[in-house]
Amino acid sequence: MLRFERLPAPEEPEFRTRLxxxxxxxxxxxxxxxxxxxxxxxxxAVSREDLYDCGASxxxxxxxxxxxxxxxxxxxHMGGLHKFIQWDRPMLTDSGGFQFFSLAxxxxxxxxxxxFQSHIDGSRHFFSPxxxxxxxxxxxxxxxxxxxxxxxxPATEQQTMTALERTTQWAKRGLDHWKEKEHxxxxxxxxxxxxxxxxxxxxxxxxxxxxxxxxxxxGLSVGEPAERMYxxxxxxxxxxxxxxxxxxxxxxxPANLVxxxxxxxxxxDCVMPSRNARxxxxxxxRGTINIANARFxxxxxxxxxxxxxxxxxxxxxxxxxxxxxxxELLSYRLNTIHNLHYYLNLMAKIRExxxxxxxxxxxxxxxxxxxx
Amino acid sequence: MLRFERLPAPEEPEFRTRLxxxxxxxxxxxxxxxxxxxxxxxxxAVSREDLYDCGASxxxxxxxxxxxxxxxxxxxHMGGLHKFIQWDRPMLTDSGGFQFFSLAxxxxxxxxxxxFQSHIDGSRHFFSPxxxxxxxxxxxxxxxxxxxxxxxxPATEQQTMTALERTTQWAKRGLDHWKEKEHxxxxxxxxxxxxxxxxxxxxxxxxxxxxxxxxxxxGLSVGEPAERMYxxxxxxxxxxxxxxxxxxxxxxxPANLVxxxxxxxxxxDCVMPSRNARxxxxxxxRGTINIANARFxxxxxxxxxxxxxxxxxxxxxxxxxxxxxxxELLSYRLNTIHNLHYYLNLMAKIRExxxxxxxxxxxxxxxxxxxx
Numbered sequence: 001m002l003r004f005e006r007l008p009a010p011e012e013p014e015f016r017t018r019l020x021x022x023x024x025x026x027x028x029x030x031x032x033x034x035x036x037x038x039x040x041x042x043x044x045a046v047s048r049e050d051l052y053d054c055g056a057s058x059x060x061x062x063x064x065x066x067x068x069x070x071x072x073x074x075x076x077h078m079g080g081l082h083k084f085i086q087w088d089r090p091m092l093t094d095s096g097g098f099q100f101f102s103l104a105x106x107x108x109x110x111x112x113x114x115x116f117q118s119h120i121d122g123s124r125h126f127f128s129p130x131x132x133x134x135x136x137x138x139x140x141x142x143x144x145x146x147x148x149x150x151x152x153x154p155a156t157e158q159q160t161m162t163a164l165e166r167t168t169q170w171a172k173r174g175l176d177h178w179k180e181k182e183h184x185x186x187x188x189x190x191x192x193x194x195x196x197x198x199x200x201x202x203x204x205x206x207x208x209x210x211x212x213x214x215x216x217x218x219g220l221s222v223g224e225p226a227e228r229m230y231x232x233x234x235x236x237x238x239x240x241x242x243x244x245x246x247x248x249x250x251x252x253x254p255a256n257l258v259x260x261x262x263x264x265x266x267x268x269d270c271v272m273p274s275r276n277a278r279x280x281x282x283x284x285x286r287g288t289i290n291i292a293n294a295r296f297x298x299x300x301x302x303x304x305x306x307x308x309x310x311x312x313x314x315x316x317x318x319x320x321x322x323x324x325x326x327x328e329l330l331s332y333r334l335n336t337i338h339n340l341h342y343y344l345n346l347m348a349k350i351r352e353x354x355x356x357x358x359x360x361x362x363x364x365x366x367x368x369x370x371x372x
Numbered sequence: 373m374l375r376f377e378r379l380p381a382p383e384e385p386e387f388r389t390r391l392x393x394x395x396x397x398x399x400x401x402x403x404x405x406x407x408x409x410x411x412x413x414x415x416x417a418v419s420r421e422d423l424y425d426c427g428a429s430x431x432x433x434x435x436x437x438x439x440x441x442x443x444x445x446x447x448x449h450m451g452g453l454h455k456f457i458q459w460d461r462p463m464l465t466d467s468g469g470f471q472f473f474s475l476a477x478x479x480x481x482x483x484x485x486x487x488f489q490s491h492i493d494g495s496r497h498f499f500s501p502x503x504x505x506x507x508x509x510x511x512x513x514x515x516x517x518x519x520x521x522x523x524x525x526p527a528t529e530q531q532t533m534t535a536l537e538r539t540t541q542w543a544k545r546g547l548d549h550w551k552e553k554e555h556x557x558x559x560x561x562x563x564x565x566x567x568x569x570x571x572x573x574x575x576x577x578x579x580x581x582x583x584x585x586x587x588x589x590x591g592l593s594v595g596e597p598a599e600r601m602y603x604x605x606x607x608x609x610x611x612x613x614x615x616x617x618x619x620x621x622x623x624x625x626p627a628n629l630v631x632x633x634x635x636x637x638x639x640x641d642c643v644m645p646s647r648n649a650r651x652x653x654x655x656x657x658r659g660t661i662n663i664a665n666a667r668f669x670x671x672x673x674x675x676x677x678x679x680x681x682x683x684x685x686x687x688x689x690x691x692x693x694x695x696x697x698x699x700e701l702l703s704y705r706l707n708t709i710h711n712l713h714y715y716l717n718l719m720a721k722i723r724e725x726x727x728x729x730x731x732x733x734x735x736x737x738x739x740x741x742x743x744x
Binding site: 040041042044045046047048069070073074077078084085086297298300314315316318319321322323325326328329330332333334 | 412413414416417418419420441442445446449450456457458669670672686687688690691693694695697698700701702704705706
């Protein structure tokens with residue numbers, strides 16, 4: 001079982017920031033943390049060593065994707081996901097809930113679970129809350145997620161309420177199943193409730209009444225305005241136990257991370273740094289740049305003079321632009337290394353600022369730099 | 373100027389193997405050597421450090437591609453190709469001749485040079501033998517190639533003779549131009565002559581009558597049977613000066629390399645290891661394997677137990693198959709690292725065998741392993 005150690009930090013009255021360390025069987029995770037997404041068993045375009053160099057202490061795998069390909073027979077035979085992909089630090093897997101909602105064909109939700117068709121070959125499958133736990137136990141991730149029921153944006157109050165109720169029932173079933181198995185890894189509960197404050201509160205109360213080792217907010221960053229997401233986080237986060245890790249799923253932009261850390265969130269994941277890298281969008285303290293832009297054609301400097309990533313330490317904007325425009329595979333790797341480093345370094349700086357009681361000052365500097 | 377140092381090695385009467393070191397401004401190249409191809413300024417799917425780890429002592433860049441994109445203004449502004457791509461070991465550039473023949477749209481050869489349309493945007497360009505040298509001097513490669521005129525296979529004797537004559541005239545013009553410029557880097561002459569022994573001899577006599585620091589055989593591996601290629605190499609190589617490096621362009625399979633080293637060739641380049649890697653074809657001492665093959669689904673072992681490459685030291689066939697079938701970008705990199713390591717390690721073993729007077733024994737073992 002994980003242990004969440006809260007670290008002492010000076011209080012800043014305007015914020016509810018938290019500093020901590022999650023201790024797992026595969027090592028420590030300093031929080032607040034960003035988790036790069038390794039959808040099908042590799043963080044796209046980079047290697048394990050690239051992730052180590054960027055300072056990644058935990059990565060995420062997607063149960064839905066891994067279940068369909070390579071499938072559980074392969075991962076089981078290979079001794080679990082850590083051994084299969086040769087990653088020796090902590091790992092988190094989601095439950096598949098979000099992919100049923102966003103990706104699977106013809107997903108049909110009923111009280112029992114979700115039946116769906118593979119987006120790869122159209123084959124039919126069924127996930128129950130118990131099966132979602134079983135599969136994640138086979139994957140062997142340090143942190144597993146309950147099967148939840150997402151709604152999109154917009155959704156009616158009634159739709160949102162139905163999904164909330166089902167999420168709570170499924171959370172209970174998954175938790176009971178996990179406890180029976182006495183599996184050493186950890187199952188987190190997920191709060192739903194769409195963009196309705198009273199439903200977020202209700203869901204948080206229901207989910208936190210169960211003895212999960214950690215809690216997440218799901219169903220955010222699904223198309224709602226950022227203000228609604230912040231409202232929901234602001235309502236739900238204070239209802240989660242102080243002594244357990246809190247994870248906001250699938251979020252988000254650098255500014256989202258800064259805001260949500262300020263509200264007391266500990267863990268984040270998002271495909272944005274890696275996906276945007278592959279589309280030529282690179283993060284800098286001054287905002288994002290598009291590496292294809294003609295103004296970089298003759299530019300000898302790096303993406304960011306102050307960045308210590310491998311890409312910035314070695315390559316010019318001119319070369320990166322050329323690689324990107326030539327669709328060289330090296331482009332995707334160099335861009336991804338930079339963006340992941342940006343995100344992970346942002347979180348490291350946030351942790352340092354919190355430890356010094358200077359999160360507020362850090363947050364102002366973050367926005368000042370952006371506005372230049 | 374380069375210096376080609378012949379190293380002492382026991383003679384093996386059946387073979388004409390040579391052992392040497394090419395000394396260049398960017399360092400030493402042990403020969404026989406294989407040169408990975410970095411078409412547009414990156415060896416596809418791998419980084420500089422990957423190439424160092426695989427033991428690459430020289431890479432190749434394609435003048436035609438680099439001239440079109442990013443273009444000479446960019447590379448000139450950046451201080452040459454070495455600085456642009458951040459490669460600090462020796463580099464060789466071709467002249468564009470082969471790409472005019474194989475890739476450019478509507479290439480028109482006349483006595484003056486080649487006019488062609490870009491395969492990227494259809495823009496019109498013209499290369500003369502002098503311009504091919506000028507552009508390569510701007511690129512700043514340690515070894516530059518004369519503009520030559522390739523013929524395909526099959527080609528008539530008359531077509532081949534015309535191309536041969538033009539190649540000789542162009543070689544002379546390029547050489548004169550290079551000597552005028554007193555550029556420190558090295559220009560190699562190229563022997564043509566298609567698959568006609570007497571034309572190969574004639575071309576070799578004409579080209580070696582000029583004072584190039586090294587010589588190449590061009591227009592091979594363009595569709596002719598391997599036996600014809602070996603015949604041509606066997607005819608032409610003995611006519612090249614003993615004290616200068618010899619390069620067979622665009623060749624080939626591992627067996628091609630073994631055979632041609634036995635005939636006295638020093639340098640090779642080919643896209644085969646990197647291109648095949650991206651198509652899932654991996655080299656092993658027992659032959660090539662297709663990583664998509666279902667028999668690797670549950671295979672915990674590496675591609676080759678005896679291989680010391682990063683891929684084999686870290687990843688299972690099962691994982692490599694999964695990455696390839698999922699089209700993960702990491703797949704292309706891991707496969708390419710293995711194949712380049714295979715080629716470069718093959719050449720290292722060949723050099724060692726030659727130094728011990730055991731090339732014949734090595735060659736037998738090479739074929740014995742393949743036949744298993």
